[in-house]
Amino acid sequence: MNKHSISPGVDAERKINPDxxxxxxxxxxxxxEGQKITRVSWDNPKxxxxxxQGKLMLLKPDRKNYxxxxxxxDMLAEDWxxxx
Numbered sequence: 001m002n003k004h005s006i007s008p009g010v011d012a013e014r015k016i017n018p019d020x021x022x023x024x025x026x027x028x029x030x031x032x033e034g035q036k037i038t039r040v041s042w043d044n045p046k047x048x049x050x051x052x053q054g055k056l057m058l059l060k061p062d063r064k065n066y067x068x069x070x071x072x073x074d075m076l077a078e079d080w081x082x083x084x
Contacts, residue, residue, distance in 0.1 A: 016079075016081065022081065023078045024076070024077055036048050037050075037080050038081060039074070040081060046061040047059070047061070
């Protein structure tokens, strides 16, 4: 299992193992390799970033997919983790 994978490092209270955290550059590399990512600071872990047909997409809690518009805060963040 990849050291950044969300299981089993996240418990029911969303406590994160610090070894799971990635900077934006590593998170984007994971997406390029087909992984799904999220940010710890996002209030809802159901926000998931992934790549589809060469585009970055954001799956929101409403279970709808949206094009992801990256914000400066996201690029500077170091709280990215892989998810399923």
